[in-house]
Amino acid sequence: MSTEDKTFAGADASRDAGKRSPFAKGIGVVRFLLTTWKVNLAAAMEYRLSFLLLAGMMFVNNLIWLFFWSLFFGRFPVVHGWELGDVMMLWAVGAGGFGWANVLFGNFHRVAQIVSSGQLDVYLSQPKPVLLNALASRMSVTAAGDFLFGVVIYAWAGEHTLAGLGKFAMGLAISGLLFMGVMLIAGCCAFFLGNSEGIAQQAFNSFVSLTTYPADIFRGMARIALFSIVPAGFISYLPIGLLRNLEPGFVLGAAGMAAGTCLAGAWLFRAGLRRYASGNAVSMRG
Amino acid sequence: MLALRTRGLGKTFKVKRKEPGLRGSVRSLLRPEWEEKPAVRGIDLTVGQGETVAFLGPNGAGKSTTIKMLTGILHPSFGEAEVLGLSPWKQRSELAYRIGTVFGQKSQLWYHLPPVDTFELIGRVYELKREDYARRSRELIERFELGPYLRTPVRKLSLGERMRCEIAAVFLHRPSLLFLDEPTIGLDVVVKQRIRELIRESNRSEGTTVVLTSHDPTDVEELCSRVVVIHHGGLLLDEPVERMKRDVLNRKTIRLTTASELRESELPLPEGTNAVRKEGRTFTIEVDLGRTAVEDVLGGWIGRVRIEDITVEDPPLEETIKHIYGRRGEKEEGA
Numbered sequence: 001m002s003t004e005d006k007t008f009a010g011a012d013a014s015r016d017a018g019k020r021s022p023f024a025k026g027i028g029v030v031r032f033l034l035t036t037w038k039v040n041l042a043a044a045m046e047y048r049l050s051f052l053l054l055a056g057m058m059f060v061n062n063l064i065w066l067f068f069w070s071l072f073f074g075r076f077p078v079v080h081g082w083e084l085g086d087v088m089m090l091w092a093v094g095a096g097g098f099g100w101a102n103v104l105f106g107n108f109h110r111v112a113q114i115v116s117s118g119q120l121d122v123y124l125s126q127p128k129p130v131l132l133n134a135l136a137s138r139m140s141v142t143a144a145g146d147f148l149f150g151v152v153i154y155a156w157a158g159e160h161t162l163a164g165l166g167k168f169a170m171g172l173a174i175s176g177l178l179f180m181g182v183m184l185i186a187g188c189c190a191f192f193l194g195n196s197e198g199i200a201q202q203a204f205n206s207f208v209s210l211t212t213y214p215a216d217i218f219r220g221m222a223r224i225a226l227f228s229i230v231p232a233g234f235i236s237y238l239p240i241g242l243l244r245n246l247e248p249g250f251v252l253g254a255a256g257m258a259a260g261t262c263l264a265g266a267w268l269f270r271a272g273l274r275r276y277a278s279g280n281a282v283s284m285r286g
Numbered sequence: 287m288l289a290l291r292t293r294g295l296g297k298t299f300k301v302k303r304k305e306p307g308l309r310g311s312v313r314s315l316l317r318p319e320w321e322e323k324p325a326v327r328g329i330d331l332t333v334g335q336g337e338t339v340a341f342l343g344p345n346g347a348g349k350s351t352t353i354k355m356l357t358g359i360l361h362p363s364f365g366e367a368e369v370l371g372l373s374p375w376k377q378r379s380e381l382a383y384r385i386g387t388v389f390g391q392k393s394q395l396w397y398h399l400p401p402v403d404t405f406e407l408i409g410r411v412y413e414l415k416r417e418d419y420a421r422r423s424r425e426l427i428e429r430f431e432l433g434p435y436l437r438t439p440v441r442k443l444s445l446g447e448r449m450r451c452e453i454a455a456v457f458l459h460r461p462s463l464l465f466l467d468e469p470t471i472g473l474d475v476v477v478k479q480r481i482r483e484l485i486r487e488s489n490r491s492e493g494t495t496v497v498l499t500s501h502d503p504t505d506v507e508e509l510c511s512r513v514v515v516i517h518h519g520g521l522l523l524d525e526p527v528e529r530m531k532r533d534v535l536n537r538k539t540i541r542l543t544t545a546s547e548l549r550e551s552e553l554p555l556p557e558g559t560n561a562v563r564k565e566g567r568t569f570t571i572e573v574d575l576g577r578t579a580v581e582d583v584l585g586g587w588i589g590r591v592r593i594e595d596i597t598v599e600d601p602p603l604e605e606t607i608k609h610i611y612g613r614r615g616e617k618e619e620g621a
Contacts, residue, residue: 028413035410039396039403046398046439122394124359126411127382194302274361277299278354 032128033136037104040139051141058145059152062095065212066153080216081240087214088157089239093168094211096150097175097235102143105135108180111187112200115272118279131269135180159243167246171238174258175211178235181261182207188265191272211235231257287335288368289463289495290356294328295365296519297351325351327519328365333497335462338489340510340527341499344607348519349499353465356497357387370463383412386461388452390468393440400437401451405458412459422458430454430484446477453481457488464488466498470505478502482509503535503600515610523610534606538580539599540571545592554586567594 020028044051066088073084101108114120114134123133154168186203189196210232218226218233226233234254241250301323304314326348333339341349354360356369358378367374372381395404402423409419427433430450435443443451453469466485470478486509489496500506506513506527513530515523523530542553544567553569555561558577563570573583580598587593600606 031413032407032410035407039399039407042403043396043398119392121354121359121389121392124378125357125382125387125389125394127379128411129379276360278351278360 029128029132033132036133036136037139040106040136044139044141044144051144054141055145055148058142059149062091062146062149066091080214082214082216085157086239086244088153089168089171089243090214090236091212092150092153092158093171093175093238093243094150094235095146096154096172097177098179098208098211099143099145099147099150099176100172101176101180102140103147104139105180106138106140106143107135109183109187109200109204110138111135111184111269112190112195112197115187115190115276116195116197116279118277120273120276121278124273124276130273131184131266164243167243170251170255171242174242174254175235175238177258177262178231178254179207179211181258181263181265182231184265185261185268188268188272191268191275206230207232214239216240227253231261234258289333289335289337290331290367290369290497291333292329292331292356292367293365294330295326295352295355295362295367296324296328297326297348297355297360298322298324298363324519326355326362326516329516329521331514331521331524333495335495336489336493337512338486338496338510339498339512339514340506341497341514341516342501342503342506343499343516343522344501347516349516350467351519352516353387353467353497353499357385357465358382383459384461385463385465386456386459387465388456388467388469390449390466390471393448393452394455395440395448395451397441398439400435400439401432401443401455402436404440404451405455408455408458414459419458422460426454426457429487446473446480449473449477449481450484453484457492457494460492461494463495464497466496468499468501470500470502478504479508485509503606507531507535515607517607522607532576534609535600536575537601538573538575539601540573540580540583541568541595541597541599542571542587542591542593543568543595545594548591554590556583556586559583 069087069091070084073079073087077083107114111134120130120134123130123137126133150172158164158168183200183204186196186200189199193199207230210226210230213236215223215226215233215237223233226236234257237250238254241247241254299322300320302314303319303321304310329348329352341352343349351360355362356367356374358374358381361375369381370384372384374381394408395401396407405423406419409423414422427436430453432451432454435447435451440448440451449469453466456464464485469485470481473481482505485496485498488494496509498505498509510527513523513525513527514521523534544553547567550561550564550569553561555571556578558574560572560574561569562572571583573580584596
């Protein structure tokens with residue numbers, strides 16, 4: 001084959017692929033996501049007993065924490081305006097939000113590990129959005145127990161009206177997006193700092209811990225940090241600011257912070273791809 | 287028509303320099319030192335549509351880094367590249383619809399699921415229509431003979447079976463350009479041969495341009511029409527495989543173990559052979575393929591020598607590269 005001809009084979013088709021309307025691209029991405037989740041679920045179901053045990057154990061683990069809180073509130077019925085029902089709903093939105101995010105986008109807290117070990121290659125070689133592809137490629141089995149726990153606690157202690165259900169769903173959305181956004185930002189450090197799995201793991205543990213305590217027990221600088229640098233307060237105040245009192249300022253702030261961290265994470269990821277160094281580690285999917 | 291073109295394409299990695307031992311680790315922690323390590327040093331390359339090109343080179347030569355830049359996985363540090371008329375790192379998504387990539391060490395098959403499930407997902411990734419996907423997957427399953435293990439979880443497949451599925455999967459969306467990074471790594475001789483046949487057949491029947499990396503000269507001989515030797519991140523040689531076979535890959539090494547003790551003079555060695563070593567009952571014989579064929583050498587021993595074991599090997603790649611350097615030196619001196 002002569003290489004003297006300077007035109008490129010398939011250049012028209014390449015241009016056509018780029019010319020698809022945003023709507024058609026969006027439909028393609030949605031279909032791809034649905035199939036990925038189906039495949040993830042099928043992979044989890046390969047080990048049914050393990051799936052049920054892991055999800056069940058996470059459910060019980062959360063329940064034990066609530067049991068301890070119930071003992072505490074048995075002695076001190078109101079703490080800074082918080083009652084047992086509020087703490088139950090805090091665990092419902094926290095665990096539920098973490099659960100759905102981890103079931104549907106189970107790699108969100110593994111970004112640092114994926115980047116450091118060069119596992120992005122497969123996602124980068126496919127035509128779908130890299131970040132979405134990477135995040136959705138794993139389903140956390142234990143997180144199914146977290147999500148179920150959130151729903152059960154809502155059914156037990158939540159407000160059973162249409163408005164109550166809507167607020168709970170909104171709480172779940174804000175909480176899940178915040179978990180993803182914060183962890184994405186922490187995970188993207190791997191592009192800029194090299195191996196930052198430890199930092200990301202530390203950020204993950206701290207963030208999860210801080211979301212499980214009532215926001216109002218923190219005062220002064222700690223409270224400021226809780227609503228800025230480590231925005232766990234936007235989750236841990238949801239039972240009061242969204243579910244009980246519906247404070248528009250807080251809800252707007254929480255939704256903005258959730259969207260903002262996700263967008264910032266996505267931007268960092270995109271910027272980081274320029275510095276991605278790949279690797280030669282052997283890797284498998286699923 | 288071109289499939290790809292690069293001009294001065296290069297990549298350097300920033301690598302931390304550390305002295306060995308604990309003291310080195312502490313010093314590196316307090317005062318880290320970095321150095322720029324060039325992985326690819328400005329490659330100029332043009333590949334035509336339908337060509338089968340091999341990137342040959344030892345480990346760390348820059349083959350995989352070049353492929354990763356051409357597929358948009360890595361951003362280059364300098365230089366330009368156009369693949370099917372697109373910039374790989376700026377138009378990665380559009381390009382991905384038109385190319386296929388197989389990394390021998392990075393599977394795109396889901397470990398716990400049968401290959402058929404991954405095929406369905408890949409159909410969605412490339413947005414194949416239902417009927418088209420069904421027709422194409424049927425065709426590939428037949429061609430790659432995947433039927434017996436299509437519904438077996440990938441974790442239970444042998445490496446050869448998995449690689450066959452990997453390569454079949456990459457053909458699902460009919461890529462016009464295929465990048466294969468070490469597709470035969472770790473496979474036994476029989477499976478390697480089958481994989482090569484399947485790639486060659488796809489190149490012939492669908493006109494797919496194939497660019498593969500390998501450190502196995504047999505991949506190059508049997509699969510490619512052109513060879514590009516990369517060494518220390520630079521382009522050392524770019525010529526038709528036929529010429530390389532004639533000029534460089536013109537030697538084989540035979541290791542012969544005889545059943546009984548034999549003196550060197552008792553072993554029939556035709557013209558073009560040279561017994562380079564003898565250890566116990568094992569002879570190492572170099573064969574100049576330009577002067578004699580391996581089968582003639584072996585034929586000469588049948589009935590005359592009692593053979594216990596015999597292997598025929600290519601010379602190590604490092605030796606081939608040394609040979610190329612030597613030949614270049616001679617040319618330059620001649621000029």
